[in-house]
Amino acid sequence: MQPNVNLTEVARRAGVSISTVSRTLNDTGRISEETRVRIRDVMRKMGYRPNRVARRLRSGGSCHLIGLIIPNIQNPFFADLARGVEDRARQGNFAVLLCNYDEDRAKEQFYLDVMRAESVDGIIIPPLSSTDPAVLKFASEGVPVVCVDRAINNATLDKVEVDNRAGACEAVAHLVARGHVRIGMIAGPAGSSTGRARLAGYRDALRQAGLPYEAEWVRHGDYKPESGRVHAETLLSLAEPPTALFAANGLMAIGMLEAIHARGLRIPKQIAVVNFDDLPLASVFNPPLTVVRQPAYEVGSAAAELLLQRIQTPGRAPVSLMLRPELVIRGSS
Incomplete structure (x- = not known):
């Protein structure tokens, strides 16, 4: 592994242009599978690790990272929801930064600040309250936000809820x-x-x-x-x-x-x-x-889908989805 490997060195070793390496990283453009595999093999051998923030600053585009801030990671509902988010995000070539705010306002604010520092492309969050000012402020800065499980009153944000x-x-x-x-x-x-x-x-x-x-x-x-x-x-x-x-x-x-x-x-x-x-x-x-x-996995997957759509089409109208829960009758009633 070489220290401080950059795109130019990867391109030279792989025998391609810098733009071809960039397109491979971003999974864009027409590149043969053979070339794509060769470039990724060179990256792995050289220990190249792309800097998400630097990539975004250079391109003015996506760093392929979304945030998921949940209120209680010990709650099985949110564990299943997180799996749904992660699976759909991975299909879109996005990584997920997961944080747990534990129903605490200060921790929620802290993790929103982390998301800003990491320049995420958008976040999915169950708001702490139906008037959550911290989430509203974050959304006002132009970062895509999808509310999941809980909603904010009168907010023009995408949301996925259960009935x-x-x-x-x-x-x-x-x-x-x-x-x-x-x-x-x-x-x-x-x-x-x-x-x-x-x-x-x-x-x-x-x-x-x-x-x-x-x-x-x-x-x-x-x-x-x-x-x-x-x-x-x-x-x-x-x-x-x-x-x-x-x-x-x-x-x-x-x-x-x-x-x-x-x-x-x-x-x-x-x-x-x-x-x-x-x-x-x-x-x-x-x-x-x-x-x-509750269809927790489906809620998470739908929220991730809405967020990816919002990242691609920032100006579209907000979407509100409502999924139906199921009563499962067993012996306790």
Whole structure:
């Protein structure tokens, strides 16, 4: 490996012009496969590593790098979403820079600054809130942004969401159909679009069944297990506790189950449970969990597709996609 290898040296060794090496790097132009293979072989042997930022400054074009900033890498939904983003990006010859902001405003800002420093071609992000000023500022700088899973109110940005309201409504309607009239909900953050939509679906199902909405049966968590446990304890401690619980995501469901098992309650005979998100081992729990399964991989793939299209066609109208979740009925309800 040679230090500080540049395009000129690669071109000389491969016996081609600098422009041919550049077209090979950017996967553009008409180059024979034999020449392309020879150039890449020379690059590998010489240890050439292209500088993305320098390439972009020289060409005024793409550095073939997109950012994905997610709120919780421990959440299986976002792991599947990230795989969908990565697979589609790779098909387009783009690499993905993955960051985890942990539902923290300062960390979100830090990673947005990282994306600026890396001169990414665009980002995919579930905004921290439906008014997220940091994401709006980033988008105002001209960098393509696709909102995924969550949306920003009145923002003219591409977005890919799941129909959270319909999914929650179907889940709660299923509990009603099983004879439950006291249904508690561990909802998501009130400031997030997913939190509000899933709560709206819960209320829709109650209204359609002619059941009252009781504010004391709803607690807002933060999409993490501990909040699920704490709020389940609160709901189960009511003078007239719910006979069924609906958790607005899989991680809070884990905490909810911990609280239920700590009380020795049998599922579903003494308490029925349903949650948003299909956890990796949900089907082998005892009993298996009834869940609202989100098409996470497809959401990520669609978001990456929109971002690549936006990079190619910056001036097109914003696109909004809504994917449908699926109620998977198992033994917990």
